[in-house]
Amino acid sequence: MYNIVFYKNNPCHLFTSHLQRSILSSAILTTESTPLMCQDTLLLGHVLSFVASPFETATPADAVQWHEAVLLRAGRVVQTGSRAELMTQAPQAQVVDHGQNVICAGFVDAHVHYPQTAMIASWGKRLIDWLNSYTFPEELRFEDPDYANQIANRYLDLTIAEGTTTVASYCTIHPISVDAIFTAAQTRGQRVVAGKTCMDRNAPDGLRDTAQSAYDDSAALLAKWHGVDRLSYAITPRFSPTSTPEQLDAMGALWAQHPDCLMQTHLSEQRDEVTWVQELFPQARDYLDTYEQFGLLGEGALFGHAIYLEPREKDRLREVKASLIHCPTSNTFIGSGIFDMAGLMAAGQRIGLATDTGGGSSFSMLRTMAAAYELGQLNGTPLHAAQLLWLATQGSAQALRLGDKIGNIAVGHEADLVVLDLASTPAIAQRHAEANDIWEAIFPTLMMGDDRAISEVRIAGRKAV
Numbered sequence: 001m002y003n004i005v006f007y008k009n010n011p012c013h014l015f016t017s018h019l020q021r022s023i024l025s026s027a028i029l030t031t032e033s034t035p036l037m038c039q040d041t042l043l044l045g046h047v048l049s050f051v052a053s054p055f056e057t058a059t060p061a062d063a064v065q066w067h068e069a070v071l072l073r074a075g076r077v078v079q080t081g082s083r084a085e086l087m088t089q090a091p092q093a094q095v096v097d098h099g100q101n102v103i104c105a106g107f108v109d110a111h112v113h114y115p116q117t118a119m120i121a122s123w124g125k126r127l128i129d130w131l132n133s134y135t136f137p138e139e140l141r142f143e144d145p146d147y148a149n150q151i152a153n154r155y156l157d158l159t160i161a162e163g164t165t166t167v168a169s170y171c172t173i174h175p176i177s178v179d180a181i182f183t184a185a186q187t188r189g190q191r192v193v194a195g196k197t198c199m200d201r202n203a204p205d206g207l208r209d210t211a212q213s214a215y216d217d218s219a220a221l222l223a224k225w226h227g228v229d230r231l232s233y234a235i236t237p238r239f240s241p242t243s244t245p246e247q248l249d250a251m252g253a254l255w256a257q258h259p260d261c262l263m264q265t266h267l268s269e270q271r272d273e274v275t276w277v278q279e280l281f282p283q284a285r286d287y288l289d290t291y292e293q294f295g296l297l298g299e300g301a302l303f304g305h306a307i308y309l310e311p312r313e314k315d316r317l318r319e320v321k322a323s324l325i326h327c328p329t330s331n332t333f334i335g336s337g338i339f340d341m342a343g344l345m346a347a348g349q350r351i352g353l354a355t356d357t358g359g360g361s362s363f364s365m366l367r368t369m370a371a372a373y374e375l376g377q378l379n380g381t382p383l384h385a386a387q388l389l390w391l392a393t394q395g396s397a398q399a400l401r402l403g404d405k406i407g408n409i410a411v412g413h414e415a416d417l418v419v420l421d422l423a424s425t426p427a428i429a430q431r432h433a434e435a436n437d438i439w440e441a442i443f444p445t446l447m448m449g450d451d452r453a454i455s456e457v458r459i460a461g462r463k464a465v
């Protein structure tokens, strides 16, 4: 249970779940004589707010405004400013001084497979063999609701400890796997996007649905979860090789009925996969067309990987404002290739950042930023620390069409925050000590940091770590 102070008709209830609300209201009845209030929290430190995309300003650092303090109330950011100004504005606030630490938005991981938590770091295969050898056998285990609940809770505990406050996750074909992650997120007050993974071919027995059952199950889950508390549903055909045209058509029909939902899938991750798609869909103009012809292309479409894109595909993706999700640790771990971050960003694509757990080799968005930097270097285009942090927060939030709610410390935003200790290990501390400016101070943590650098996490204003 979160340690919050509250009063009747409490605005703190903004982000409490139905379950928490019923616990809280029974507590209210038993504490009638206690003076109850929704206490403001004032965090002091180096507060990082984006005022623009660091890919669009004259220098990346121009996109950032630094403040000394941020004031939180009822799960939201109400003000940023100087320490003196905010202390005057909220003299009753509980003050938490984070000293020289950086306070930024919680990380937003725009593409994960929470069911792959227990088989992360599986050796030696490339995409299709990796799916058949490791992924599908593990996903079969989610038939068991107890196992699904156990892994969903384990996954969220692991990722919150890494500073991740929002994820967009694939589930398995089992509806219970969707219930498991949404229930686990709900008890933590977390904003999570997820959907039932649909597959009706090229998957083993026990891991295939049909076009009709995928439609029916997805529609029922969407009705049950979409818009409840901080949860939203994403229509989730795994990728064209594991869906028949009939299933893709059914998913397109469902999306047309619910355009406010996101749609997530994979696109052009490995060359063998692209060739296989050409064989499976001989009439299609390209890989993207296998989605486009069934209504699965539009704003709100999230395409994981998107490494081997044809010019037509790039044009259409940009025109419709679909999102490309860069998964750098996965792209090296499964041997997929190098995503052209600089070229695609310069061309105006919408891009988010993700771990792709467990094809990715880490749960950490710090490790993911390091991998994005290293891949950028291989392409001759190193990313600035401000660009990396933007991708891991506001960039991913915009990809999920949540950029006005999360992914930044801005007035009115939901208070999902992370506090970064810039000297969390001796190795990082000694490099940090040599820094000449704030960006040089931050960069070693982005490159070498892990969960030890995550000094505090707040979800809707409440301390989670």
Ligand code: GUN
Pocket (backbone or CB within 6 Å): 113, 127, 131, 135, 238, 239, 266, 269, 330, 334, 356, 359, 360
């Ligand atoms: N393509 C289809 N399914 C998957 C998956 O689970 N992981 C990755 N990395 N690529 C995929």
Ligand code: ZN
Pocket (backbone or CB within 6 Å): 111, 112, 113, 266, 304, 356, 359
């Ligand atoms: Zn994936």
